[in-house]
Amino acid sequence: MTELNRQAATIERATLGMGCFWGPDSRFGQLPGVIRTRVGYAGGTTTDPTYRTIGDHTETLEIEFDPEILSYEEILTVFWQNHDAAKDRFYKERQYISLLLYHSEEQKRIAYQIKTEQEQILGKEIQTEFQPYTVFYCAEHRHQKYFLRRFSKAMDSLLPLFPSDKAFVDSTIAARLNGFVREFGTLKDIRAEIHHWGLDPDNEHVLKELLENIKW
Template sequence: MFFTRSRSTLPTADGALPGRSTRPFPLAERHLVLDAPLVTDEVPPGLEVALFGLGCFWGAEEVFWQVPGVWSTSVGYAGGATPHPTYEEVCTGRTGHTEAVRVVYDPAVVSYADLVTVFLEVHDPTQGMRQGNDVGTQYRSAIYWTTPEQEQVARDMLARYQPALTERGFGEITTEVRPAAETTYYYAEDHHQQYLVKVPHGYRCHSATGVPFPQTP
């Protein structure tokens, strides 16, 4: 992914690639690490879904599947206009998607605020349409909330994090915050799922700021 270059301006809906009506590739049934279902459009009772974009999804997924209380993860494309895109199409910058991690978690074990803290601390939410050397709309920072409570937590935490970033010389947070209901999440190709299990020495992009999330007084 280091060598991928795509546009840094989101396409209009009319200018996006047309896509297709169904997923153009098969997916495995089980998560390679967590041994949970990989495709989890319907989650078990008591579990919730979080959806984040934080740069290259290979390393991002690895971070979240290690969090206690996370039941399953997958990588895919969110926030765009092209239905059922392929990775190659997303890389053109003409689908509008960002690389995303879908996290199914048990809120009795790990809170949404805990997941947002992980999200903020492992990438740089101030870089706009890039993350480190990965440049383009597919690498933008994003939170797609699935409940009003998630939205409130996310916005409050971004507001609390900004002064800490500013104090350390970083710019304004550029994280896109939108309801997940406004965007369809499309699963990425099977070889991208749990990629760093399949390729243990594969590419990881963690452009972390090194700024910890402020502790509650």
């Protein structure tokens, strides 16, 4: 239900690889301005990768965000401050490399600028691989909102609000709660933020009542 999601006049996208995609999904999902997140595979050449047959792709996180609330610069700062991008060797070849897929020449320009700034802060040469975005393959459902799915009682309350598992995965509330269960943000923060999502009063009430009654 898009009417339960944060509304935005403009939506931009960031696609990043920073190791196993479960953790970044939680870390970025709790940021105000993020509308939805999904995990998947990108950066390679093989078609239709899966977790078992990933080929030369990398585990990646795709973020849709409102640039009026959260800037691409801020996203990249979180990106580089929360994984070791100075490594030039990675476990399982390309699956867990540091990867940035830019969606425009402006994103590319900003990325190189922030990279230089972060190298000065970290005192290390960043080895992140840069590529233009071409295609993103969504990962299997079991990997989407991985940590939130471990709370079966909460899932029993959440899933009936959405017409499909995909709609649940793409929801703002799932992104926030997937961050909350990893101790990124609080339920109080989410309740306060919902008022600014541009929802009609009935749908705002639905989400606030959910947060009031949800069991873990």
